[in-house]
Each structure stands twice: as C-alpha cells, then as structure tokens.
Amino acid sequence: MNAPAIKQIEVVDGSLDAKAPGGDIRTRWDRHRFEMKLVNPANKRKYTVIVVGTGLAGGSAAASLAELGYNVLNFCIHDSPRRAHSVAAQGGINAAKNYPNDGDSVWRLFYDTIKGGDFRARESNVYRLAQLSENIIDQCVAQGVPFAREYGGLLANRSFGGAQVSRTFYARGQTGQQLLLGCYGALMRQVEAGRVKLFPRREMLDLVVIDGHARGIVCRNLVDGTLERYAADAVVVATGGYSTAYFLSTNAINSNATAIWRCHKRGALFANPCFMQIHPTCIPQLGEGQSKLTLMSESLRNDGRIWVPKQKGDKRAPNDIPEAERDYFLERNYPTFGNLVPRDVASRAAKRMCDDGYGAGPTGLSVYLDFADAIERLGEPVVRDRYANLFEMYHEITNEDPYHVPMQIYPAPHYTMGGLWVDYNLMSTVPGLHVIGEANFSDHGANRLGASALMQGLCDGYFVLPYTIGNYLAGMTPGKVKTDHPAFAEAEGGVRANVAKLLSLKGTKTARELHWQLGRLLWDFVGMSRSAKGLADTIDKIRELRAEFWQNVQIEGTADDVNQALEYAGRVADYFELAELIAIDALSRDESCGCHLREEHQTPEGEAMRDDDKFAYVAAWEYTGDFGKPRLHREKLDFENVHLAARNYK
Amino acid sequence: MSAQNGQGHRSYKLKVWRQPRGARSGKLVDYQIAGIDPNMSFLEMMDQLNEVLLKKGEEPVAIESDCREGICGTCGVVIDGQAHGPVPNITTCSLRMRSFANGATITVEPFRAKAFPIIKDLIVDRAGFDRIIQRGGYVSVNTGSAPEANTMPIPKDIAEAAMDSAACIGCGACVAACPNASASLFVSAKVRQMALLPQGDAERARRVLAMVEQMDHEGFGDCSNHGECEAACPKSISIENISVLRREYVRATVAKH
Numbered sequence: 001m002n003a004p005a006i007k008q009i010e011v012v013d014g015s016l017d018a019k020a021p022g023g024d025i026r027t028r029w030d031r032h033r034f035e036m037k038l039v040n041p042a043n044k045r046k047y048t049v050i051v052v053g054t055g056l057a058g059g060s061a062a063a064s065l066a067e068l069g070y071n072v073l074n075f076c077i078h079d080s081p082r083r084a085h086s087v088a089a090q091g092g093i094n095a096a097k098n099y100p101n102d103g104d105s106v107w108r109l110f111y112d113t114i115k116g117g118d119f120r121a122r123e124s125n126v127y128r129l130a131q132l133s134e135n136i137i138d139q140c141v142a143q144g145v146p147f148a149r150e151y152g153g154l155l156a157n158r159s160f161g162g163a164q165v166s167r168t169f170y171a172r173g174q175t176g177q178q179l180l181l182g183c184y185g186a187l188m189r190q191v192e193a194g195r196v197k198l199f200p201r202r203e204m205l206d207l208v209v210i211d212g213h214a215r216g217i218v219c220r221n222l223v224d225g226t227l228e229r230y231a232a233d234a235v236v237v238a239t240g241g242y243s244t245a246y247f248l249s250t251n252a253i254n255s256n257a258t259a260i261w262r263c264h265k266r267g268a269l270f271a272n273p274c275f276m277q278i279h280p281t282c283i284p285q286l287g288e289g290q291s292k293l294t295l296m297s298e299s300l301r302n303d304g305r306i307w308v309p310k311q312k313g314d315k316r317a318p319n320d321i322p323e324a325e326r327d328y329f330l331e332r333n334y335p336t337f338g339n340l341v342p343r344d345v346a347s348r349a350a351k352r353m354c355d356d357g358y359g360a361g362p363t364g365l366s367v368y369l370d371f372a373d374a375i376e377r378l379g380e381p382v383v384r385d386r387y388a389n390l391f392e393m394y395h396e397i398t399n400e401d402p403y404h405v406p407m408q409i410y411p412a413p414h415y416t417m418g419g420l421w422v423d424y425n426l427m428s429t430v431p432g433l434h435v436i437g438e439a440n441f442s443d444h445g446a447n448r449l450g451a452s453a454l455m456q457g458l459c460d461g462y463f464v465l466p467y468t469i470g471n472y473l474a475g476m477t478p479g480k481v482k483t484d485h486p487a488f489a490e491a492e493g494g495v496r497a498n499v500a501k502l503l504s505l506k507g508t509k510t511a512r513e514l515h516w517q518l519g520r521l522l523w524d525f526v527g528m529s530r531s532a533k534g535l536a537d538t539i540d541k542i543r544e545l546r547a548e549f550w551q552n553v554q555i556e557g558t559a560d561d562v563n564q565a566l567e568y569a570g571r572v573a574d575y576f577e578l579a580e581l582i583a584i585d586a587l588s589r590d591e592s593c594g595c596h597l598r599e600e601h602q603t604p605e606g607e608a609m610r611d612d613d614k615f616a617y618v619a620a621w622e623y624t625g626d627f628g629k630p631r632l633h634r635e636k637l638d639f640e641n642v643h644l645a646a647r648n649y650k
Numbered sequence: 651m652s653a654q655n656g657q658g659h660r661s662y663k664l665k666v667w668r669q670p671r672g673a674r675s676g677k678l679v680d681y682q683i684a685g686i687d688p689n690m691s692f693l694e695m696m697d698q699l700n701e702v703l704l705k706k707g708e709e710p711v712a713i714e715s716d717c718r719e720g721i722c723g724t725c726g727v728v729i730d731g732q733a734h735g736p737v738p739n740i741t742t743c744s745l746r747m748r749s750f751a752n753g754a755t756i757t758v759e760p761f762r763a764k765a766f767p768i769i770k771d772l773i774v775d776r777a778g779f780d781r782i783i784q785r786g787g788y789v790s791v792n793t794g795s796a797p798e799a800n801t802m803p804i805p806k807d808i809a810e811a812a813m814d815s816a817a818c819i820g821c822g823a824c825v826a827a828c829p830n831a832s833a834s835l836f837v838s839a840k841v842r843q844m845a846l847l848p849q850g851d852a853e854r855a856r857r858v859l860a861m862v863e864q865m866d867h868e869g870f871g872d873c874s875n876h877g878e879c880e881a882a883c884p885k886s887i888s889i890e891n892i893s894v895l896r897r898e899y900v901r902a903t904v905a906k907h
Contacts, residue, residue, distance in 0.1 A: 064793040079714070080780050082820055083722045099800065135794075142796035144789045144849040146813040153803025171813060177721055178816060185788025192784045200777070223671070223769060252716040287687035289694045294719050393719065396744050399689075462793045510704050512697070556709045561671055562770040565700075565710055 006588050009632055016269075016620060016635040020124035020424040025641050026106075029128045032424070033467055037474035044069035046478040049469065050217055050232040052204045052259055054081030056176070056454055057437025058238030059183040060461030066190035068466055073230055074187070075199045075219060077254055082184045085240060085252040086457060089176025090297035090390070092160055092168035093140075093454040095133040100157050104165040106130045112163060113452065114642045116342050117417070117445020118594035118610060120272070120618070123641055124424055125442050132463045133455050137169055139462055143182035147171050159340070160299060160450040168451045173297055173389045179454055183461075202228070203567065204259040205498075206491040207235065207266045207433065214266075214433035215481040218491045220499075222567065225560040227492050229483035233473055234432045236465065237263055238457075241416035241438040243276065245575040245582070246527075247519020249413035250282060250295040256571040257578050260420050260439050268428040269620035269633055271421035271441035273578065274586035277448055277595050278528050279414035280346035283397055283407075284366040293412040294397060296369075296390055298450045301339045303374035303383065304407070306330050306350070308367050312357040318368050318406045329353055333605070337649040344447045344595045344608075345649055347411035351528045352606055354410070366408035375403065411528060415453060417444040417595070418585075421620040421635075425468035426460060429620075434469060436460035441618065446594025499559050502569050507552030511569040514549050518542065518572075518579055526583050531599040535587040539580060543628075546576035580627045588632065591615045612644050660686045660752040664699065666711055667759040671770040678757065688748035692735065693718060693725060695747055696758075712771035718743040720884060723819035726826070727772050728759040733823035733882040741821060741884040761826035765833070765869040776822045778868035779836060785864045786857035787840040789849045808846055815843040817885040827882035830871030835879040837865050838895030839887050845898050855902035862899055 021028040021035075039047065047070050051062040054076040062074040076084060098104040109130035114121060141147065141155070147169050148156040160168040171178040190196040201222040208216035208231070216231040242257035243249035264270045281296045307326045314321060330349055331338045341349075350367045353359065360366050375383050380403060384391070391402045398408070419441040426434050426442070437457040444452065521541055525534040549572065557563040592601040592608035593615065601609045618635040661684040669676025683699050690698075693715050700710035715725035720741040727742055729735035735745045750756060758772065766774040804812075816839070824835035841858050844850030850857070873892055880889040 060793070067792045078716065078722075078724065079776060080723075080820065082780075082783075083716055083724050085717060085722070087722045088717045088719055097799070135796075138796040138799045139791075139793060141799040141802070142789065142791045142849060144812075144844055144847045146809050146816050146843065146847070149804055149806045149809040151806050153805050153809075154800050171816075174721065174817065177819070178813075181816065182788075185783065186791075186793070188780065188784040189788050189790060191780075192786075198780075200780075252722065253718055254716050286689040289687060289690050289698050291691070291694050291697055292718050393744075396720075396740060396746070399746070399748065466793065510701055512701060554704055556704055556707060562712050562773065564712060565704060 006584070009588065009629065012631060012633045015633045016421070018122060018423050018635060020122060025123060025127045028124055029131060036467060036471035039470045039474045041069060043478070045071055047071065047473050048073065048232040048479065049234050049236060050075070050230055051236045051238060052217065053084065053238035053240065053437070053439070054184070054187065055084030055086035055238060055240060055437060056180055056183055056457035057439070057461045058236070059084065059180065059187045060458050061236055061238060061436055061465045062196055063183065063186035063190050064462050064466045065469070066193070066195035069195070072190070072196045073199065073232060074196050075202045075204060077201065077203050077222065079200055081187055081198065081200065082181060084180060085255050086180045086454070087177045088252065089454055090173045090295070091299045092158065092170035092175045092451040093136065093179065094160070094167050094451040095137045095169060095455065096130055096167060097134055097137060099155060100166045102165045104167050108165065109133060109167065111642055113443065113449060114445070115647060116449040117447055118608070118647055119445065119612065119616065119639060119644055120275070120593055120637065121443055121445030122618070122637060123639060128464070129443050129456060129459050132459045135463055136455060136458045140179055140182050143185060145171060145178045145182040158299065159302060163449065170299070173387070176454060179458065183458070204239070205262060205495045205570070207263045207430070208487050208491045209266050209430060210481055210485060210487045213431045216483065216488060218488070218495050220495070223562060225563065227495055229488045229492060231481045231483045231488070233476065233478050234434065234469055236434045236436060236469070237420070237439055238437045238461070239439050241419065242578060243413040243416055245518070245579055246413040246522045247516050248285065248290065248293050248523070250279060250293050253291060256574070258571050258574045260435070261574040261578050263420060263428065263430065263433060265623050267430045267623070268433055268435070269421040269622050270418070270581060271618050271620040272418040272585065273582045273621065274526065274589060274596055275417035275446050275594065276413060276582070277343060277415040277417060278347045278411040280343055280350055280411050281369065281409045282412035282414070283394065284361065284363065284410040286398065294393065295412065295414060296394060296407065296409060298343065300369060300387060300390060301346070303378070303386065304339065304369040304371050305373055306339050306367055306369055308353045308358040308360055318360065318370070327358065334649045341649045342447055342449060348528055348597060348606065350411055361408050366410045368406040369409045370406035371402060372406070413523070415448055417441065417446060417448055421618065425471060426465055427468070427472060432472060434465060436465055446596055498570070499566065502553065502566060502573070503555055503559060505551065505553050505555070507554045509548070509552050509554060511553055511555070511565065511572040514545060514553060515572045515575065518545055518575060522579055522582065526586050529597045529599055530586050532587060535583050539583045539587070542576065542580045542583060549573065549576055577627055581621055581630060584630065585619055585621065589615060589619060610646070616644070658688060659684070660688060660747065662686065662750065662753070663755040665755065665757040668711065668771055669768055676771070686747050688746070690747045691718065691743055692729070692745040692747065693743050712773050714773050715743050720744040721819060723821040726761055726821045726823055728761060728826060730757050733761060733826040734884055738881065739884055739886050761822050763825045763831035763870070765831065766822060766825060778870070779820050779822065779833070781868065782833065782837060782861050782864045783840065785860040786853065787861060789844065790853060802848055804848065812843045812846040815839040815846070815887065815891055818887050819885055821884065823882040823884060824879035825870065827878040828871065829876055829878065830874060832873045832879070833865050833868070833870035834873035834892045834895060835883065835887055835889065837861050838891035841898055842891045842894040845894060854898070855905050858895070858898040858902050859906070
C-alpha cells in the first residue's frame, strides 16, 4: 500500500456517540448514574451475563455483577481464574488518596493521565477513573490484600514512572498478583453462592449477534475440543491486550487477541490499534529460542540510574567504565523528571542511544540500570527491602547479580492502549457487547502511565460496568435468546470450518516460525519508531506472510483433543489480520503522539510532535470484509478541562 | 535474535512422560535434543522439542505454562524427580538450561497426585485448589461496602507476614512433592494470611473448617511433617504455615463444641 491508498480509505465523522455527559466534569459520573435506568433487584436473577476473562477487569466484573444478583457465566482459557495475566503486574496501583500529603488530588491524577496519554483519551472517562481510584484501594484492603504499610500501620505509597507525587500502592513487587487474588476470592465466593458459573479451559472463538445485539458466544473446550454455545442477555469481553502479536513481548504465552478480533469482525469497531506501549525496563533478549521478554518493574527507575558509555562501541565491563565516561542520558536530557520520565519517552531515548551506537552489552541493544549510587546512599538492606524479588528474578534469568553489576535493560512490547472502541458506558458499537480492561481502548490515550493499568481494570469491573450494564439490560426482556437460534449454528459452523481448514493445511512451517516473522516485522517497522515508507512496505509484507500462513502452516493432532498447536495457530491467524490494521492505523495517523512516533514528525531532539488540528481524534476502525480497506470512524476529542499543550518533561 | 555462533550449545537426552487424553496410564518416551542455548529456559527447551516434533510430523508434548516469569502458577512438572526441577525455590519456567550439564539425561513427568488427575502428557487438573478456595479462602465483602482503607491500621510486621503467606501461586508443587500428596501447605498459606489480618477475623473459624473439609473431600492426603512441600515451594512458603493451620483448626473445632 502506498500513501494514495490511505487516501482512499473511507472516513466517517459524527457516527460515534460516546454518550459522555456534558457539564461540570466533577459531577458527570454522579449525574450519569442518576440518569441511568435500574434493574429491579428482584428481576436481576432473570438476566444472564457472559463475562469472558478472569483478570482484574473480568474477575471483578463477574464477582460484582453476581453480588448484584445477576446470573453470570464466566470463561477463561486458563485452568484457573487466578492465572490471568494481571497476576504478573509488579509495580503497583495508583489512587488519588493523597495520603503522603504531597499535593495529589483527583484533579491531578486526571490531569497527569490526560497529559501522560498525550491528549488522545476522552476527558470524561479519565476523570471518572481518577475519582473511582480511591474506592478501589478501599475495596482491595477490605478483601485482605496485603499492601505495603508504614510502621504506624497505615498504607505506604511510592512514586512511580512519570508522576511527581507518591500515589502508588503496592504489595512488594507482586501487586498484580495480590489484587488478582483478592478479586479471585470475591469471584470464588460467588461461585460458591451459585451465582457465577465458571468455565475454565474455554477459548472464546466467536461472538453471536442476533438482531444487532450481542447475545452469546461460541467457545472451544480446550480439553476435548467440543465447540460449545452459550446464550445470554449481554456479553462482557475482558480478554486483555494484543502485545503478543509482536511475538516477543512481556505478555503471557497464552495472552492473545482472538476474542476481541472476532468481536471486531462481528461489528465492534477497533480503536487506535497502533497505540502499543513499549516498556523501557525489560530484560534484553538473551539468545535464540526465546519465547518472551521479562519486564522489570519500572519502580526500579526510582532508585536506579540509567546510563550508557560515552564512547561509542565501548565494550568494557560496566564497572570498569569510570564515572566521567558514563552518559546518564535521561538525567541529561530531562533534568526535571530524570530517570522518571514516562515510558514512551524513556523507551525512545534508550532506542536512540542504541541506534546511535552507544548501546551496552554484547549485542549493543541494551542500556545500564545502575543501583550503585542507591546502595551507597541507602545501604544494601534498604535496596534489598525495596527490590529483592526483582533483583532475584533478574539474577535467575541473566546469571548476573544486580547488587554488584548494573542491570542491562531494553524496551519491549508490553501493553496496548488501543482496543475495542467503547462509549462512556463501556459498551462497544455492537449493542450489548461491553468491553473492559486492557481489551478496550478507553483511558490511556497514546501512552499509559505506570500503575494505571490495574487501576483501570478494577475500576471498569468493580465500579463502572455493574452500573452501566444495568442501563442496557433494563430495557429488555431477559432470556429471550436460546442457543438453538440459527445465529448460533452459523457462528459455530464458521468456527468449525476454520478449525478444519487449519488442520487440513499440513504445510511445512510451524505457526511459531510464521509468528516470529510477523513479530520481527511489527517490531522493526511498527515499533518504537515508524515511517510512511516502512509502514506501507510492511503492510505488503504482512499480506504476503498471511497468504503463506494460510497455505503452509503445519499443525499435528486432531480437533477433538488437547491440541495446543491448533490453539496457537488460530491465534496467530488472527494476529496476521490484526497486524495489518495496526499498520494501517499507524500509517493513517500522520503525526507523532505518545508511543506513536512517526519519523516525519519529530523535533530535532527526537521528541514527538503532535498535530492536534488534524489528529485530536480516536481512530475507530470498522471491518468491511476487506482487511486493506477498513472504514475509519473518527471520534473527535474535546479538551475542556486540560488544555492542549505539548508534553514537556525537561 | 542475538547472534549466536552455535558455540556453547548443548545437547540432552530427554525422557518425557506421554499419556494420551483419557488413557489410564502412559510411558516415558526418549527424545534427543541439540542446539540448546544455556540461557534458554527449561520451557523454551521444551518449545524447541515441540518444534522438532512438529517438523517430523509428530504430535507435540502437551505442557502448560503462561506468564513464564514465575508468578501465574500455571507451569509445573517433575524434573529428575523434583517438582519444578533441581534448583530450589523457583518455578519450572524460571529454570534455565545452564543448570543442566551438557549431555545430561533429563526426565520430565507430570505432577502426580490422586487429586490432580492427568489430562494429557504433562498437563494435570488442579481444579481441586479452586474448589478449596471457593469454600472460604477470602473475606466476604461486597463491592462498594468497604470502609476507607486507612481506618484499620495493620502493623507492618503483621502485613509483611500476611504477604509472606499470600505469595502462594497455587502451582501445586507442594502436593507433587509430598509423599502423601497433601495440600496442607497450599491451604495453610491462605488460612494464615487471613488469620493474621483483622479483615479475616469475622470468618476465621468457618473458613478453616470449610477449607479443610474440602481438602479432605478432594482426596488430598494428610500432612505427616516430611517438609518436602517447603523445599519444593517456588515462593518459599514456610512449613510454619501448617502449624498455624493446625492451631486454627483446633481453635475453630473447640469453639464449635
């Protein structure tokens, strides 16, 4: 595809109603809650809601809906709901409690999130998120989540990437695990009460839409391969992000885009697919056969100092490089924020240093994260107290001891701000289909701040969806749709044909080999920096690879068994379709913003240059049946409360 | 992918448990694998084996994993007779091939326990753990009804001790390592976490009785203080948790009568 082809893309304005209330932003959510319809408590049990996913968003939603009295069917691909990838979040969760008395407020969290997202998020949603952040901490503490505490017994806070106040709550380096276990407990309590029916080891492979409304799903039972149909009055998708399209990412091996992609093909618009966060502090790739990259919590940047040798190609061991010959490039370039600049800024700066030949280590693709100063200033016991489990993890993986040798880090795909488009009620463009957590596009704009993902997932699941879904359900008669409806047969037939086709190909390349090739393309050309030419060429190459996949993928085993190769191939097939949309979105967004750096639009120092006149919108893509010609719906973003300004972390 | 010149790559003889789905038993099957980078994780070595098998037109080994950074608890196999392999206090996914000498024979089997039926090859069904938690491994608090978080101070040492227990990832290595296939360490970690915290106090007695009842019902064995669970635990959950479990159980039983 070339630039003229992008011009042929059909653009639709004014088609999306975000349903965000107007007026004073501080009272919007209150007023909206009052205006929404309620379901009579006695009637709630008559409504069935499908929730796909059991991470922080899906688990909290399933538990909260069941507590309200709804009948919930909850699905996950894992053997247990406790394994969802939220479990791996390390650093913490933000909340505007202002316990440290350092000037935080709901307004500041709102402001920081809008600015951190480089003015590509919806103000109403973000303000609500900041407001509800306080309730999340209350809820989790009441569940027995063992947050870090001060000696007086009150909750401890720390500062976290990109924030100048300490608003991050944490449980050692395992915050995600502890929040998820709290949420899992709440979920299992509802399973015990009979209000949630749990379906583990199920993969959602299609959405069933009847008369324009989401009314069910088709799943593959991952133990025996049975295709199963489930009907409901509404469907909630909480299946996380799509970083795994890039092959090497910090996401789990089973994290995938299939559920949201199949929803997209059933009519849900996909918003800002090119907004993919590259996290700055990950362990660099160590060798061949690597299956994933491991993130080191960005809390390390609170005490670690990032540097590279001043001399190009300096191959001395880091401890042999004298202080005067080290370039602390973040501190040099961003004196105010230093090592705590937002993720996109830190990642790009590291990439630039490596691209310019200053990279550390044998591959030249890493920078040092050094704790020597912190150990001298604070003493090793304090550093150990703060980061022991992270240092151990690093040591295990790399066989180097970060107490004595600087860590080597490099950016890696980590989180997707893009996702299915949702309105203020978290409902997609398919009525009845709600999308929460990382799976939606909503709150982080073009860059997510550290410790905000856990906040958003739990906010959506505990405190937003339980109200807004009632507004949808209140207007309808429950239980109208049964699984013998022809739409279920049609969806199941499609899934069955897809599975049979994959198994019939009997090619010569494994799905992993093809996925690896796709990942390299995306990383090189739709990664930390992107150009019109690179993107246009990449779109062609994605199409070629996709064609090869559908002729030449090799899968063994049968459909009616545990078949991990088949599961994986199905997911890779979807990455090939999604990848083209990611590249098209990146090509059509002819500006730089947040994580999205277009080489044509940067300052001489390499900072992103937004074009607010042309691109202050959400790009929501409609599937048209032709992957090369999606239809672009633009939701204009208005900034009434935080004035559009260039980000400056100098 | 970093340039590797092939030097230092290792070869192994693998003996891997293969058991078709629905079969009552299986057998160890021998495989040779070469070209293993010592920096690879154990599971990446298994990925490579599966790629080789696929290329030969054979069915890959069914083995589960997810986060591959030691926190989700999905992975877990018995390697050379030890749950999660020869390096103490890590998960299978965190185990690196540099821990195995070049040319070594490595035996890979599933976690074995009556309460963990084998689904296929190295995959077992640990849903019994979920059913134990379901009976009371939580604080019963509905969304929205929580008091302000700082109204209840909890001494730092108590919070830290609760966190020590809460670190359990539910992998099941404790069960696989125990000669009796007891789930006592798993159950005790949750019981102790909740017993330490004021939030857990209201349901303290009911929780321990229900969870122990379910543990027995699932067919997990009794604890007879072998201590193998603690040694195998990737999160270093202490066997002291089991003492607390016993104390809590007695306390709850006495209170009931």
